Amino acid sequence: MMGHGMVAAAVLLVFRAAVLMDAAAANVDIGRGVDVLQRFGIIGDVLYGDVSNTKETVTRDILEGADRFTEILNVTKNHTNLLNITFCPDLDCLFDVYFDGFQVEFADKPWKLLTTSRSLHMISDRFGLPDMAMGFGQKFVIVSYRRPLKRIKTYDNFTQIAELKSTLVEKIKCISIGIESMVTDFIAEYGSHYIDEYTIGDTVFQVLVYLPVFYDMFYKCVLNNCSESDTALYLSPVYTEYQGQVTSIGSKDIMEKWIETNLQMETSQGDKYVSLYALKNRPDLCRELATHMDGQSVVGLHLKVVSTFFADPVKRTWFAEVLDNHVKLREVNL
Numbered sequence: 356m357m358g359h360g361m362v363a364a365a366v367l368l369v370f371r372a373a374v375l376m377d378a379a380a381a382n383v384d385i386g387r388g389v390d391v392l393q394r395f396g397i398i399g400d401v402l403y404g405d406v407s408n409t410k411e412t413v414t415r416d417i418l419e420g421a422d423r424f425t426e427i428l429n430v431t432k433n434h435t436n437l438l439n440i441t442f443c444p445d446l447d448c449l450f451d452v453y454f455d456g457f458q459v460e461f462a463d464k465p466w467k468l469l470t471t472s473r474s475l476h477m478i479s480d481r482f483g484l485p486d487m488a489m490g491f492g493q494k495f496v497i498v499s500y501r502r503p504l505k506r507i508k509t510y511d512n513f514t515q516i517a518e519l520k521s522t523l524v525e526k527i528k529c530i531s532i533g534i535e536s537m538v539t540d541f542i543a544e545y546g547s548h549y550i551d552e553y554t555i556g557d558t559v560f561q562v563l564v565y566l567p568v569f570y571d572m573f574y575k576c577v578l579n580n581c582s583e584s585d586t587a588l589y590l591s592p593v594y595t596e597y598q599g600q601v602t603s604i605g606s607k608d609i610m611e612k613w614i615e616t617n618l619q620m621e622t623s624q625g626d627k628y629v630s631l632y633a634l635k636n637r638p639d640l641c642r643e644l645a646t647h648m649d650g651q652s653v654v655g656l657h658l659k660v661v662s663t664f665f666a667d668p669v670k671r672t673w674f675a676e677v678l679d680n681h682v683k684l685r686e687v688n689l
């Protein structure tokens with residue numbers, strides 16, 4: 356790892372304003388091929404709202420009739436009171452939480468692949484924080500309210516019933532074992548992974564930044580069954596260094612006004628501040644907020660290795676080995 360600035364730069368994207376366009380426009384669909392070594396960052400742009408590349412095809416149609424083997428699950432639950440509070444001792448953890456719904460076969464930290472270089476400014480902006488809040492030694496707490504709506508996934512027997520398009524089958528025949536560039540060329544053209552599952556919905560979140568001493572106090576309080584009033588106090592400017600803006604993965608503009616007026620709290624000194632914790636025990640507010648949340652943002656994505664579909668087991672193994680090495684190298688270097 357090259358230090359926090361770099362890592363931070365790599366990730367901001369995730370929370371970048373989201374898929375204003377719907378999942379289809381973002382080219383996210385079951386069975387489509389994605390090159391996680393090169394184009395994944397661009398997909399990240401599309402997913403999280405940097406639309407400069409939307410005209411470019413970021414995923415490839417590589418499987419024959421994948422939509423026939425796709426199911427759509429309704430994952431809307433009664434979430435009206437489920438505020439999630441997560442403690443993050445470092446920035447990497449913050450990214451892990453943000454990327455919670457993202458899985459990439461062979462990658463332990465898919466967010467490192469999900470992104471292209473971002474400036475520290477873009478990252479802190481996406482997290483709703485001033486740039487200087489990202490300094491060393493700070494600790495974070497994320498309060499989030501998730502609202503997944505639909506999970507679109509392949510059938511469990513997908514790898515047995517789906518097939519690669521014939522052009523790809525021909526290309527694979529030409530790959531010689533031992534020549535790494537043949538694998539990487541194939542990946543650049545068609546993708547390393549295919550989309551096995553994705554979830555659309557939205558998440559509203561707030562990042563709070565603490566000095567270690569107050570973070571530790573808050574954490575101990577939670578371990579010892581912290582009361583709601585103590586929790587509210589620890590989440591207030593009395594203890595935080597920075598009070599991040601309440602923001603969302605989806606179109607946050609729509610929500611800003613609502614949040615500003617409905618999620619206000621007040622310290623005992625009479626200082627007003629905005630806290631997502633205002634949703635606690637307020638199913639009415641949760642329901643109202645839900646109507647302002649985006650139902651089309653991609654909040655989860657599972658990618659699996661395309662070589663699963665290769666008929667020749669030797670080539671399947673060779674391809675997987677080369678890809679695995681490249682993914683690991685990326686993760687180490689980002």
Ligand SMILES: *[C@@H]1O[C@H](CO)[C@@H](O)[C@H](O)[C@H]1NC(C)=O
Binds near residue numbers: 429430431432
């Ligand atoms: C999906 O969830 C929503 C919200 O709870 C509910 O209104 C709808 O009836 C559900 N649809 C199905 C097909 O279960």
Ligand SMILES: *[C@@H]1O[C@H](CO)[C@@H](O)[C@H](O)[C@H]1NC(C)=O
Binds near residue numbers: 435638
């Ligand atoms: C959802 O949960 C809230 C509070 O826990 C409850 O008041 C409400 O009736 C529930 N709604 C449904 C549809 O179950």
Ligand SMILES: *[C@@H]1O[C@H](CO)[C@@H](O)[C@H](O)[C@H]1NC(C)=O
Binds near residue numbers: 437439440451453501
């Ligand atoms: C809370 O966040 C953690 C970390 O992202 C996640 O693993 C967990 O499933 C979340 N819980 C709920 C109820 O959303």
Ligand SMILES: *[C@@H]1O[C@H](CO)[C@@H](O)[C@H](O)[C@H]1NC(C)=O
Binds near residue numbers: 510511512516
């Ligand atoms: C695959 O799974 C689907 C849905 O579960 C089922 O309808 C179909 O018969 C299965 N096909 C095979 C070849 O197992």
Ligand SMILES: *[C@@H]1O[C@H](CO)[C@@H](O)[C@H](O)[C@H]1NC(C)=O
Binds near residue numbers: 580582
């Ligand atoms: C936590 O505290 C609440 C009230 O402060 C109490 O009702 C509950 O039983 C406590 N739970 C545990 C596990 O101590």
